[in-house]
Amino acid sequence: MMRSDIDLERIQRRLDALWEIGQTDGGGVTRLAYSDEETAAIEYVCEELEAAFEIRTDHLGNVFATRDSDADRSLFLGSHLDTVHNGGRLDGALGVVVALEAIQTAYAEGDPQIPPTLVIFRGEESSRFGQWGVGSRGALGQLTVEDLSATDQSNVPLWQAMQSQGLRPQNFSEPTIDLDRAVGFLEAHIEQGRVLHEADEQLGIVNSIRGPVRHRVTVEGDYDHSGATPMPLRRDAIAGSAKMVTEIEATASEAAEGGDLVATVGEFTPEGGAINKVCGEVTFPIDIRSNDESYRDETETRMLDRVQSIADERDLEVSTSLLDRTPPVELDADMVAHLESLITEFDVSYRVLPSGGGHDAMNFQYAGVPTGLVFVPSVDGISHSPKEETDPEAIHDAAALFAEMLLEGPPKRG
Numbered sequence: 324m325m326r327s328d329i330d331l332e333r334i335q336r337r338l339d340a341l342w343e344i345g346q347t348d349g350g351g352v353t354r355l356a357y358s359d360e361e362t363a364a365i366e367y368v369c370e371e372l373e374a375a376f377e378i379r380t381d382h383l384g385n386v387f388a389t390r391d392s393d394a395d396r397s398l399f400l401g402s403h404l405d406t407v408h409n410g411g412r413l414d415g416a417l418g419v420v421v422a423l424e425a426i427q428t429a430y431a432e433g434d435p436q437i438p439p440t441l442v443i444f445r446g447e448e449s450s451r452f453g454q455w456g457v458g459s460r461g462a463l464g465q466l467t468v469e470d471l472s473a474t475d476q477s478n479v480p481l482w483q484a485m486q487s488q489g490l491r492p493q494n495f496s497e498p499t500i501d502l503d504r505a506v507g508f509l510e511a512h513i514e515q516g517r518v519l520h521e522a523d524e525q526l527g528i529v530n531s532i533r534g535p536v537r538h539r540v541t542v543e544g545d546y547d548h549s550g551a552t553p554m555p556l557r558r559d560a561i562a563g564s565a566k567m568v569t570e571i572e573a574t575a576s577e578a579a580e581g582g583d584l585v586a587t588v589g590e591f592t593p594e595g596g597a598i599n600k601v602c603g604e605v606t607f608p609i610d611i612r613s614n615d616e617s618y619r620d621e622t623e624t625r626m627l628d629r630v631q632s633i634a635d636e637r638d639l640e641v642s643t644s645l646l647d648r649t650p651p652v653e654l655d656a657d658m659v660a661h662l663e664s665l666i667t668e669f670d671v672s673y674r675v676l677p678s679g680g681g682h683d684a685m686n687f688q689y690a691g692v693p694t695g696l697v698f699v700p701s702v703d704g705i706s707h708s709p710k711e712e713t714d715p716e717a718i719h720d721a722a723a724l725f726a727e728m729l730l731e732g733p734p735k736r737g
């Protein structure tokens with residue numbers, strides 16, 4: 324029934340039009356947070372809305388579009404339109420286009436149980452300012468004035484980038500969404516991993532979002548001449564750090580067998596190293612994620628202990644500074660169950676899985692709004708790349724699922 328009414332061609336046309344905005348030579352997209360390209364993408368989506376939609380832009384530039392702004396309750400659906408530098412055409416854009424398609428299909432089919440609101444969040448990606456989910460955190464009153472002083476690579480502060488887009492950010496603790504009206508939030512997104520693709524599943528229903536704990540590790544030894552310093556007299560920061568990195572990976576691999584856990588050293592910086600020197604200082608970050616906070620923190624302790632033992636064995640100094648400690652989020656169990664029951668009507672293969680990355684949806688659940696996050700497969704797990712791809716049928720099914728939720732209503736609260 325509903326499945327055939329989703330207009331996949333309209334979805335593809337919109338995704339293609341958004342792809343044009345900020346398109347790079349290799350077929351990627353650069354629409355950075357609070358850039359002119361992001362603004363142009365938002366304007367394009369607003370032009371696709373019928374006159375019946377009332378459009379509101381908040382002081383952070385987030386856009387809310389609804390046909391019934393006086394309704395005492397609303398179901399919010401959406402995602403973001405900014406991208407990383409030379410990112411793919413689907414991350415964020417897919418969620419906005421799917422939400423719009425679901426809303427328009429539901430109105431064409433009948434009457435949504437709860438009037439929906441299309442949401443476009445600004446500045447979800449952290450690649451420009453190092454600040455993640457700026458729009459959604461701001462909309463939910465989770466942003467601070469300090470967050471706005473973050474700067475990009477050209478030293479432009481976030482607040483100034485906002486002003487350059489005609490915005491006047493203010494009153495940060497004040498949500499711009501009336502949370503008492505929000506009965507739920509739905510977001511569709513590419514998985515950004517390879518779990519669904521490998522398992523050949525059409526859709527994923529996210530039940531939790533892994534929270535990261537991140538440290539920066541600095542390892543100090545001595546700088547010495549590579550020819551003149553006998554092996555037993557060295558305090559080699561590179562050799563010691565390399566051992567720490569493999570030990571971190573081994574600890575994570577062990578932990579992954581007993582629970583949900585991933586850990587990564589994503590960069591490695593020797594300070595002033597050279598071919599003819601024993602290097603005296605290395606820094607590297609550790610990013611540890613799990614959907615189980617205590618399991619994550621136990622693993623973290625074990626990992627940091629092992630790093631310390633390697634430093635002790637090699638007479639190196641090690642210091643760590645905490646960069647981030649974000650709790651994992653359990654998405655609303657009733658929402659997960661409701662999505663599962665709707666999806667079974669479609670005869671679509673799916674799996675329930677944790678999300679490795681943060682999404683705007685996470686901030687809604689933090690704010691206590693029942694939240695559903697649906698993944699379409701990332702072909703070969705590729706994301707944040709021009710090679711980002713997914714199966715058009717999966718996009719179709721995600722839109723159909725949301726349209727069905729609009730017509731049948733969100734889960735009944737017990």
Ligand SMILES: [Zn+2]
Nearest residue numbers: 414415447512
């Ligand atoms: Zn995204």
